[in-house]
Amino acid sequence: MWSKELRSALKKHWETAKQDKDKFRLLVEADPLFKGKSWSACRQMAERLKMYKRGKLSRRYLFSQLTEQQRAKLKELLAGSEVPWAEILKEFPSFTKGQLRNFASNYGIKIQKEVGKTTKEDKKRKSLEQLKAQLEKQQRSWPDPEVIQMTEEVWDYPGVRRGYISRVDYKGPGYRSGIAILDLHKAAEQGCRFNVLDGGLVSKPYVRYELSKRLRGCGSNLKDAIVEHFIDEAAKELASVLPKIQKPKSIWRDPQKPEYTRLYIIPSPIYDGPFSQEYNCAYGEEIARRLAELRREDIRLYNSGNDRVEVKGVNEIDGVINPSRNRIPGRYYSQAAEKEIEDQVGQSDDDFPSQRLVGCFAASVLKPNGEKMTPYATIPASSRLVATTVGENQEGMLIVESRPWDEQILKLFSFWNFKDIIHRERQLVTGIKDGASQIHRDIVEMIKLKKARTVGLLADDLNINREVIEEAIKFLEEKKGSSRKTWPGLHYDPTSQRYDFYFDWFQERLRYALPTEKFVLDSFLFFGCLHAGYTTTDYEHFVTKYPKILFDFDIRNLVGLGDFIAGLAHQLMHRGEIIGAMNNTDMEIFAAELIATVMLETFKMRLERDLAIWVKEKGRTPNVGEAMEICRRALAKFVYIIGNHDDWQMRDGNTPLITFRDKLGQILVREIEKSVVAAGLPIFDFRKFVDEKLFIPPEQRPIYLLPSGLELGMRHPGMARAETTSLRAQKALDTLGTQIVAIANFHVTCVVHKWRPDLGQCVAVQAPTQVIHTPFEGSKLKKLDFGPMYLKVYSHEKRIYRTDLAYFNKPILQVPLVKWTDVDALKTRFKLYRA
Numbered sequence: 001m002w003s004k005e006l007r008s009a010l011k012k013h014w015e016t017a018k019q020d021k022d023k024f025r026l027l028v029e030a031d032p033l034f035k036g037k038s039w040s041a042c043r044q045m046a047e048r049l050k051m052y053k054r055g056k057l058s059r060r061y062l063f064s065q066l067t068e069q070q071r072a073k074l075k076e077l078l079a080g081s082e083v084p085w086a087e088i089l090k091e092f093p094s095f096t097k098g099q100l101r102n103f104a105s106n107y108g109i110k111i112q113k114e115v116g117k118t119t120k121e122d123k124k125r126k127s128l129e130q131l132k133a134q135l136e137k138q139q140r141s142w143p144d145p146e147v148i149q150m151t152e153e154v155w156d157y158p159g160v161r162r163g164y165i166s167r168v169d170y171k172g173p174g175y176r177s178g179i180a181i182l183d184l185h186k187a188a189e190q191g192c193r194f195n196v197l198d199g200g201l202v203s204k205p206y207v208r209y210e211l212s213k214r215l216r217g218c219g220s221n222l223k224d225a226i227v228e229h230f231i232d233e234a235a236k237e238l239a240s241v242l243p244k245i246q247k248p249k250s251i252w253r254d255p256q257k258p259e260y261t262r263l264y265i266i267p268s269p270i271y272d273g274p275f276s277q278e279y280n281c282a283y284g285e286e287i288a289r290r291l292a293e294l295r296r297e298d299i300r301l302y303n304s305g306n307d308r309v310e311v312k313g314v315n316e317i318d319g320v321i322n323p324s325r326n327r328i329p330g331r332y333y334s335q336a337a338e339k340e341i342e343d344q345v346g347q348s349d350d351d352f353p354s355q356r357l358v359g360c361f362a363a364s365v366l367k368p369n370g371e372k373m374t375p376y377a378t379i380p381a382s383s384r385l386v387a388t389t390v391g392e393n394q395e396g397m398l399i400v401e402s403r404p405w406d407e408q409i410l411k412l413f414s415f416w417n418f419k420d421i422i423h424r425e426r427q428l429v430t431g432i433k434d435g436a437s438q439i440h441r442d443i444v445e446m447i448k449l450k451k452a453r454t455v456g457l458l459a460d461d462l463n464i465n466r467e468v469i470e471e472a473i474k475f476l477e478e479k480k481g482s483s484r485k486t487w488p489g490l491h492y493d494p495t496s497q498r499y500d501f502y503f504d505w506f507q508e509r510l511r512y513a514l515p516t517e518k519f520v521l522d523s524f525l526f527f528g529c530l531h532a533g534y535t536t537t538d539y540e541h542f543v544t545k546y547p548k549i550l551f552d553f554d555i556r557n558l559v560g561l562g563d564f565i566a567g568l569a570h571q572l573m574h575r576g577e578i579i580g581a582m583n584n585t586d587m588e589i590f591a592a593e594l595i596a597t598v599m600l601e602t603f604k605m606r607l608e609r610d611l612a613i614w615v616k617e618k619g620r621t622p623n624v625g626e627a628m629e630i631c632r633r634a635l636a637k638f639v640y641i642i643g644n645h646d647d648w649q650m651r652d653g654n655t656p657l658i659t660f661r662d663k664l665g666q667i668l669v670r671e672i673e674k675s676v677v678a679a680g681l682p683i684f685d686f687r688k689f690v691d692e693k694l695f696i697p698p699e700q701r702p703i704y705l706l707p708s709g710l711e712l713g714m715r716h717p718g719m720a721r722a723e724t725t726s727l728r729a730q731k732a733l734d735t736l737g738t739q740i741v742a743i744a745n746f747h748v749t750c751v752v753h754k755w756r757p758d759l760g761q762c763v764a765v766q767a768p769t770q771v772i773h774t775p776f777e778g779s780k781l782k783k784l785d786f787g788p789m790y791l792k793v794y795s796h797e798k799r800i801y802r803t804d805l806a807y808f809n810k811p812i813l814q815v816p817l818v819k820w821t822d823v824d825a826l827k828t829r830f831k832l833y834r835a
Contacts, residue, residue, distance in 0.1 A: 002045055009033050010042065014051045078104045078111055127222065135229040142240035145295075148184065150261070152248045154191030159403025159412075160313045163187035163195040166322070166359035167271065167381035170238060170287075171210070171507070172203025174384035176425075177241045178511045179418055183382050183397045186416060187261075188245045190399050194261050195245075196309060198359025198379055199268030199322030201291075202234065202284040207273065211283075231283055235290035244298050260298035265291070267304045268322035271360050274304065306344050308353060314402040314409050319344075319353030319374070322360045329389035333363035333752055334726035336391055337378045355411060357400070362392035364415045364753035367725055368807040370768065370785035371748045375807075377413050384422050393755055395419040406548065413805045415753060417761040420799050421512050426451070428510060429501065431486030432476075439464070439472045444490075452493070452500035473499055481505045514801055519794035520708040525550055525636075527788040528561035528716070528744020529769035531645065532591035533582045535821070536771045537566075538786070538813035542594055543830050546788065547601035549808060550636055553790055557706075558599065558636045561744035561767050562643020562716030564591040564660060569648040570776075576819045577775065579826070584649045585659050590823070592663035593832045599636055600671050600833055606634035611679055627681040628689065631672065638664075639695045639704050643716040643745060657696075663835040665690050671833055703738055709798045713738035721746035721782070729764040730754065739800055740793065742767060747777060749785040751805055761800040765789050772811050786811050 009031060017024035028034050028042050066074065070092075077088045078100065085097060092100065104111050165183045169175045187195050207230075214226050245261040252259045265288045267274075272284025285304055292301040302309070305324040308317050321340050330336060337358040355375045362381035369375040380394035396419065401412040421428075426448040432441060439462075446461045447453055455473065459466040473490070481502035482489040488505030492498075525546065531537050550558065565587035572578050582590070610630050614622060622630060646656040668690045676683060697704055697714065704712040713736030722728055729752040732743045741764040749768035755761050768785035777784065787809040794802035817826075827834065 006033060006037075007045070007049065010046060011049065011051065014046065074100070074103065075107060075109060078109050127219070132225055135225065138229070139233065140237075142236050145240055146181070146243040148188040148243050148245045150188045150191065150245055150248055152250060154189065155248045155251065157191045159401050159410075160311055161190055161192045161399055161401045162309075162311065162318070163190070163192040164198055164320075164357050164359070164379045164398040164400065165195065165382045166198045166379040167200035167362060167383050168197065168202075169200055169271075169381075169383040170202040170206075170234065172206045172383065172386070174381075174386040175203060175206075175507050176382075176384055176422065176510065176512070177508055179382050179384075179395070179422065180241060181243055182418065182512050182514075184243045184245060184263075186397060187399065190414070192245075192261065192399060193312070194264065194309075196264045196266065196318070196320055196357070198266050198320050198357060200271040200360050200381070200383075201238070201265060201267060201288050202272055204271060204273045204284060207234075207283060207287075227283070231287055231290060234287045235294055238287070238291050239294040242295075242299075244295075263295075263299045264302050264307075264309055264320075265299060266302045266307050266320050266322060266359075268324070268360050269304055270323040270326060272304075306348075308350065311354070311402060314404075316354035316402055316409065317351075318400070319356040321356055321358045329391055331390045332724045332726050332730060333361075333365050333378070333391050333393070333754075334367065334750065335724060336361045337363070337365065337376065338725065341376060354402075355400070357398070362388065362394050364394040364396070364398070364417075365726055366413050366415075366751040366805050368749055368768075368785060368809055370809055371783045375411065380415065380417075382418075384425075394753055395422055395755075405552070406545070408810065410806060410808075415803050415805070417753070417755065417801050417803075418512065418514075419755045420760050420801065421514065423757070425506060425510060425512070426501070428512070429486065429488060431484055433478070433487065433489075436476070437472075439468070440476055443469070443473055443476065447490070447500060452496065452498040454496075454498050458499075478502075481509075483509070485509060485511065515796040517796060519796055519801065522557070522706050522708050522710060522740075522793040522795070523553065523555040524557045524559050524712075524740075524742075524765075524791045524793075525553075525555045525788050526559045526561060526742050526744075526765050526767040526791065527770060528767040529563040529643070529645075529747060529771065530560070530591060530594065531563055531566045531769070531771050532594060533566035533578050533587040534771055534774075535577055535579055535816040535819055536773045536813070538770055538772055538811045539594065539826065539830055541787070541812045542770055543597045543601075543832065544812075545808060546598040547605070549788065549790065550598070550602040551605045553792070553806075555790065555792075556636060557712075558595075558638050559712070559714070559742055560595070560638070560640035561714060561742055562641050563645040563745065564588070564595075564640070564643065564657065565646055567645040567648040569645075575775070579817060579819060579821050580823050582823065584654065586823070588657060588660035589663050589835050590827075592660045592667065593827065593835055595638065596664050596667040596671070597830070597832045599638060599668065600675075603631075603635045603672065604675055607631065607675060607679060610634060611681075622681060624682045624684055627676065628684050630681075631676065631689065635668075635672070635689075635693050637693050637695065639697075639712070639714070641696065641702055641714045641716055642699070644718050661694065661696070665694060667833050667835055668693070703736070706740075708793075708795050710740055710793065710795055710800070711738035712740045712742065714741075715743050716745050717743060718745070721748055725750050726752045729766045732766075733762055733764045738762070739795075739798070740791075741765070744769075747771070747774070747782075747784045749789060749807065751789070751791075751803075753803065760798070761803075763791070763793070763800065763803050765791055765805075768807075768809070772813055773816065785809065 013027040014024055017027055025039060034042060077083050168180050211230060215223050247259045247261060267285045267288050274285050288301050292299045306321045308319055311318055321344055323340060327336060327339060340358055341356055352374045357377055357379060359379045361378055362385055363378040364380050365378045367376050377398060379398050380396040385392055385395060396416040399414040402409050429448055432444055442462055443458060446458060455466060455469050459469045476490040477492055478489040481504050488501040490499055491502055566572060566578055568584060642656050649656055669686045673686050695704060702714045706712060715732055729750055732741045733754050739759050739762050744767040747769040750766050752764045753761060767789050768787055772786060787807060790806040792804040793800055
C-alpha cells in the first residue's frame with residue numbers, strides 16, 4: 001500500500017534530485033522508508049504521480065557525456081531543418097534518436113520531425129503521383145467526332161424540325177454507340193434545326209458499379225483522382241462518339257468559321273444521377289457538363305429534370321421533362337409520363353409550353369391537346385432495352401416538326417423505330433476471321449442465329465461430331481475483341497462454358513442502318529363519331545378541312561370508325577340534340593352526302609393536278625386504262641365500320657348503313673362520271689370503279705389488307721373511356737393483332753406504339769370525334785378531343801420503320817346549331833353533293 005507518508009517522501013526526493021532521474025533513484029534506494037519497495041514499483045508510482053516520465057535522460061548524464069563544444073554542435077544539428085537524422089546519428093553514435101529528442105526537448109529545441117523521415121503525407125503524395133502516372137498511361141486516344149454535312153435542301157424544308165433522343169445509357173448493357181450515331185444522321189437528313197437529349201446520357205447502374213470496382217481497396221486520398229479520370233474519359237469518349245451536324249455554309253455568319261446545330265442535354269436525376277460529393281453517386285450530370293465543355297461549339301447543358309427549349313421561327317416552346325423521382329412501374333405506356341407532367345405542372349409557375357416531350361420511359365405515345373391542356377409525346381430509347389419495366393418497349397427517336405398550314409402552325413410527330421435493326425444486330429456480323437473454312441462459317445452463322453452456344457449444342461445444331469467442333473472453334477477464339485467493322489471476335493466464357501461474340505464490339509464498333517430500299521408508304525386520315533344529325537357536329541370543318549388535308553398530305557385512305565349517324569336512342573330527339581325531325585334514314589343520307597363531298601372535292605383537285613402533269617409529260621390524252629389509273633390514284637379509298645349509334649336501329653329490325661352505302665355509291669358514280677367527261681377522258685365502268693373504293697370488313701374479322709402487305713384492324717368498342725390514356729389503345733393492339741389498329745367511340749384520342757417480335761412495330765390510333773360537345777359527357781365532367789388524325793406509315797417487307805402523325809383539332813363551330821335548323825338550307829350552305 002502506498003500511504004500518504006510514502007507518497008510525500010517520494011515527492012520530496014524528486015524535488016531534492018531536481019528532476020535528475022539517476023540522483024532520484026539513489027535517494028529513494030537509500031531511504032529506509034522504501035526498504036520494502038522495489039525500484040520498479042517506486043518508478044511506476046512516480047510516473048503515476050506525474051513526476052517521472054520513462055525514457056527521459058537525466059541532465060546530469062547528458063552533461064557528463066558531452067563537452068560544451070559538442071553540446072553546442074548537437075543543438076545546432078538538431079535545430080537545422082535540412083539536417084537528416086542519419087548525419088546526426090553518425091556524429092553522435094552513442095546516442096539513440098529518442099535520447100537526442102529528449103535532449104532537444106530539455107533545451108527547448110523544436111525538431112522538424114519530417115526531416116529524414118518518410119511521413120504519412122509523403123507516402124500519400126507519392127502514391128497519388130504513382131496513381132496519376134498509371135492513369136495517364138490508361139488514357140485512350142479518341143478520334144475527332146464525325147461531322148455530318150446538312151444540305152441546303154433539307155435545311156430549307158418548310159417549318160422547323162427538331163430531333164429528340166433519350167436513354168443513350170452510356171456503357172450500360174444496352175448501350176449502342178451506333179444507335180446514337182444513327183439518331184443524329186436521321187436528324188441531319190430531316191433538316192432538324194436542333195436536337196435534344198432528354199435524360200439517360202449515361203447508365204447510372206453501370207457508373208456506380210464501375211466506380212465501386214475501381215475504388216475498392218483504395219485510400220481516401222486516391223479516390224478523387226480515380227473518379228476524375230473516369231469522368232474525363234467518359235466525357236471524352238462521348239465527345240468522340242456523338243457526331244456534329246454542320247449547318248449549310250450559307251447559314252454561317254463567318255464564311256471561315258463552321259457552325260453546327262445545337263445538341264441540348266437535359267440530364268435526369270434518376271437515370272443519369274446528380275452531381276454529388278459521395279463516391280456512390282452516378283456523376284451523370286458531371287459527365288454531361290464536361291462533355292459540354294469539350295464540345296462548346298455545339299453542345300449545351302440545360303437544367304436537370306426539366307427545362308424549356310425555345311423553337312425559333314414558329315414562336316413555340318418545347319417543355320422537356322424527364323424523371324426526377326423513382327416510381328412504381330406501370331404496364332400502360334402513358335402512366336409514367338403523365339405522372340411526371342402532373343408533378344411538373346404542380347410545382348411550376350411558368351406558362352404552359354406549346355407541347356411537352358417526356359424522355360427516359362422508352363415509349364412512343366402521342367396525346368394531342370383537348371382533353372389535356374397541352375399536347376405531349378414520349379421519346380423512345382436510343383439503346384437496346386435490357387431488364388426493362390413493363391412500360392418500356394420502344395427503341396428509336398422522335399422528330400417534331402412545326403410547319404405553317406392553313407393559317408396555323410401544324411405539329412407533325414415522326415416516330416422512328418430502330419428496334420427491328422437492333423433486334424437483328426447479330427445479322428450485321430458479316431465478316432469472319434481470316435483463313436476461316438466452311439465449318440467456321442457454319443459455327444458463326446449458328447451463333448448469330450441462336451446466340452451463345454456450348455460445344456455440345458453446336459454439335460447438335462450442325463450435326464457434326466463434338467470433337468470436330470471443339471477443334472474448329474479454337475481457331476475462331478480470340479484473346480480480345482476485334483477492331484474490324486464486320487467481325488467482333490469470338491470468346492469463351494468458362495462459367496457458362498459457352499462461346500459468343502465479344503459484347504464490347506456491339507457497343508462500340510457496330511454501325512446500324514435502315515433498309516436501303518425505298519419504303520412503301522401507307523397514309524390514312526382517321527375519323528370517328530361523325531354523328532350526322534347532331535346539333536353539335538362541326539359539318540363545316542368536315543367538308544372544308546378534310547379535303548384540304550387529304551390533298552395537301554397526299555392521303556390515300558379515308559377511314560371512318562363508326563357512329564356516322566347520331567341515332568334516335570336515349571330520347572336524343574326529345575332532348576333537342578337532333579337537327580329538325582331527322583330519322584335514321586335521313587341521317588344516313590346526310591352522312592353519305594358529307595363523306596361523298598369530302599371524297600369528290602379531293603378527287604377533283606387531284607384529277608386536275610395529275611392530268612395536267614400527265615399531258616405535259618406524255619403530250620397526249622390518256623387511253624381508257626391510263627384514265628382509270630389516274631382516277632384510281634385521285635380517289636381516296638374509303639374504309640369504314642359500323643358504330644354503336646349506327647346499329648341502335650337493329651333493335652327495330654333495320655340493318656345499319658345500307659342506305660348510307662347505297663347513297664354514297666350513287667353520288668360518287670354520278671359525280672365522277674361528270675368529272676371524267678368534263679376532262680375529256682374516255683369513260684369506263686364507274687360503278688365497278690367506285691365499288692372497289694368502298695370497303696367494309698366483316699364484323700367477325702374487321703381487318704383491311706393494305707397494298708403494302710400490312711393489315712389494318714378496326715374496332716368500335718362498346719365501352720366507356722378509361723382514365724389511363726393509353727389503356728384502350730393498348731388493349732386494341734393486343735386484341736386485333738395487326739400492325740395498324742384504329743378504334744373510336746371514346747371521343748378522346750391518343751396514339752400508341754408497341755413492338756412485337758412477330759409483327760415488329762405496331763401502331764394504334766384512337767380517333768377523336770367530330771362533335772364539339774355532348775350534354776351527356778359534359779354532365780360527367782368529361783372533355784372531348786376534336787378532329788381527325790393523320791397517319792403515314794413507312795414500311796419495308798411488312799415491318800414499320802417510321803410513323804408520321806398529325807392532328808387537326810381546331811373546330812369552326814363554336815356553339816351548337818339550333819334544333820330547328822333547316823337541313824336542306826344547311827346542305828346548300830356547305831355545298832354538299834346531294835343524293
